[in-house]
Amino acid sequence: MRDINQFTITDAVKKTFETEQGSRFEQLLHGLLDHLHDYTREHQVTHEEWMGVLNFLYDCGQISTPERHEFILLSDVLGFSALVDMINTKGGATEGSNLGPFYLDEAPRKQLGSDLSDDRDGVCILVHGKITDTLHNPLPGAVIDTWQADAAGTYPIQEQEQGQDKYDLRGVFEADEQGRFYYTTVLPKPYTVPYDGPVGRLLRAGNRHAWRPAHLHYIVRAPGMNAITTEVFFENMEYIDNDAVFGVRKSLIAKVSPAKDVAALGYALDKTPDAVCAFDFVLAPEG
Amino acid sequence: MRDINQFTITDAVKKTFETEQGSRFEQLLHGLLDHLHDYTREHQVTHEEWMGVLNFLYDCGQISTPERHEFILLSDVLGFSALVDMINTKGGATEGSNLGPFYLDEAPRKQLGSDLSDDRDGVCILVHGKITDTLHNPLPGAVIDTWQADAAGTYPIQEQEQGQDKYDLRGVFEADEQGRFYYTTVLPKPYTVPYDGPVGRLLRAGNRHAWRPAHLHYIVRAPGMNAITTEVFFENMEYIDNDAVFGVRKSLIAKVSPAKDVAALGYALDKTPDAVCAFDFVLAPEG
Known part of the structure; x- marks a missing residue:
């Protein structure tokens, strides 16, 4: 040697x-x-450049806590998380997108038709759709786990010190016998990823913003199928074409329309929506 | 997008x-x-593999402190530190090698001929040589900063809690008018890099050891010349051909010989050596 x-x-x-x-x-x-x-x-x-890289990683490590994983954030803003999602999307299935840092195990089970907003201010939307396999067969009993920001772009888990319940704006629904899911919630707003640490310094050094377009998070599972982790975005909304973490795909953008013909859908809803957002999920079989 | x-x-x-x-x-x-x-x-x-990488970096960050930079250690065991040293070695100059984690600013100034060992047990060696430019001209007034482990493979800075002085086994010497330096010290022993953290897990996963061959650390400076950071190793000694951090170069290996003709060198020494180790340093001009 x-x-x-x-x-x-x-x-x-x-x-x-x-x-x-x-x-x-x-x-x-x-x-x-x-x-x-x-x-x-x-x-x-050079030595100085290499030490710059190593010290940047050191700083990422120092700001990280069990609640803040700066290396995931770094992976997000450099497109690695999106790339891994793209590589691992199964043919025919709904495209994957960022899990993000706010997922919680054991979100509360909710009934189809219930409202997730806990009376928060904002636009009340009906979110509904079907969960099928890649041959369009409905998957009754599929389970959909969702979490989201509120109409100020904040996740309740970020404001626990202000008395918010971290399980708010989250829910786990079981699809009906036709593979349908439906619930009402508040339309979320854009927000920034944390930019007070080393990753924020990197964004500023490259004149980049830290904003994400509004979105809903989902994990969808069904027996015998590959689970998917993804996000649903809204057409024409701010930052839809320059997401700081590269999560948006054309196939993940849903329309939000005025709630005109909701009654015809035949859902029993706890709250009357202002708008409707339809999105179908497709799961590929395991293996 | x-x-x-x-x-x-x-x-x-x-x-x-x-x-x-x-x-x-x-x-x-x-x-x-x-x-x-x-x-x-x-x-x-895959997602699992990528999260494995991100969590490994997270763990490196969590174990790091101002005294322990796990990312430097990672860079060392993966050969990046050595590669950067190789890339940045100037033509004709002594090859660079690892700075390592134990360098201290403001080591004590010592007189040529003094002993660094502070009466530690072990083989007493005379270390001597010349500092020249790439045209073999001596560099009088060149400054040589050295630090090393003891005959148990330990740096005093690692045993401050046991009462050791962190400035022991360190010294800054000024070369004489012929560009010569000479001092006695104790022959160091091999030691392991820290392997109780994530980098240690990586080494074990690859069935690798954590040992470094015995060596002396140097930073050598002279006005108008590029400073070099390097290490001197000893021929035939353990781990010389499988240094865990890839610091050894053929040109950095010195012979250690019995001290037969030391008197003929004409040095005024504070202590009588058992053995002699000769090594010359060559500095390239700046720019």
Whole structure:
């Protein structure tokens, strides 16, 4: 190893790892070493620049807590989270999109037709649609887990100190025998990702904003099907074409229309909506 | 941006950064995005694998303190620190090697010929050599800053709680009018890099050890010359050919010989050495 130079060191480093030949761990490790060593050579990275990278990661680590994962945020604003979502979307299924930092296990079960808004101010929308497989067969008993911001762009979990209940604006619904789901809620507003830390410094250094367009979060599951984690956005709304975390896909944009013919849908609703947003989810079979 | 897919997202992310065209920041940022997005695509990285990477970085951040920079350690064991040293070594100059985590500003000034060991047990070695420019001209007044482990492989700074002085086994010497330096000290022993954290988990996952061969650390400076940060290793000693952080270069390995003809060197020494280690440093001019 005393003979290594800048062109042979990459193989030397790989060889020190006694990984199972051809294993996934080996592939991922070797690929990362190849790409990042090439990067370092191609750009003739200096000591100061490299320490800048390492200290940036250090700072990301120092601001992180169990409630704030700055490395997920970094992955989001650099498009990695979106790229991983795109790569892992199954053919024919609804496209995946960011999980985001506000998901909570064990959101409350709600009845179809109930209202999620807990009387919050804002536009009351009916959100409804069907959950099917890729051959358009309805999936009765599919489960839809949703969470969202309010009409000020805030998640209740962010304002627990102001007395908000972190389980507000969340709910788990079971689709009916036709695979339908329906509930009313408040139309959410855009908000910024946290920009008071190292990732915010990076955004400012590149003259980038921190805004996300308004959206609803979903995890949809059904027995024997691949679960999907995704988001639904709203046509013509602010930041729809420049989401700070690259979550928007054309197929995930829903129309919001005035609630004219809601009665004809035949839903039993707890609250009368001002507007309607329809969106169908498609799940692909496992394996 | 709603039309992005896994092949167009990389350019879309680059375009959101309004960086100065052709600036170093833009080059480094775009290069990193190109390489790491390619990596993600080539290996079809899954959500679980990507979260594994992000959580590994999170863990590195959580164990880091002002005294422990786990990201530097990660850079070391993956060969990045060595690669950056190699890339930035100036033609004709002594090769660079790891700074390591134990450097201290303001180590005590010592007289040539003094002993660094503070009466520690072990083999007493005379370390001596010349500091020249790349044309072999001596550099009188060059300054050599050294620090090292003891004969148990421990740096005094690691045992401050056991009453050790963190400035022990360190010294700053000024070369004489012939560019010579000379001092006695204790022959250091191999030691392990910290492996009780996430980087240790990575090493174990790849069946790698955490040992470094014994070495002396140096920063050498002279007016008008590029300073070098490097290490000197000892021929035939343990781990010399499998340093956990890839610091060894053939040109940085010195011989350790019995101290037979020390008197002929004409040095005034505070202590009589058992062995001699000779090493010359070469500095390249600035710019």
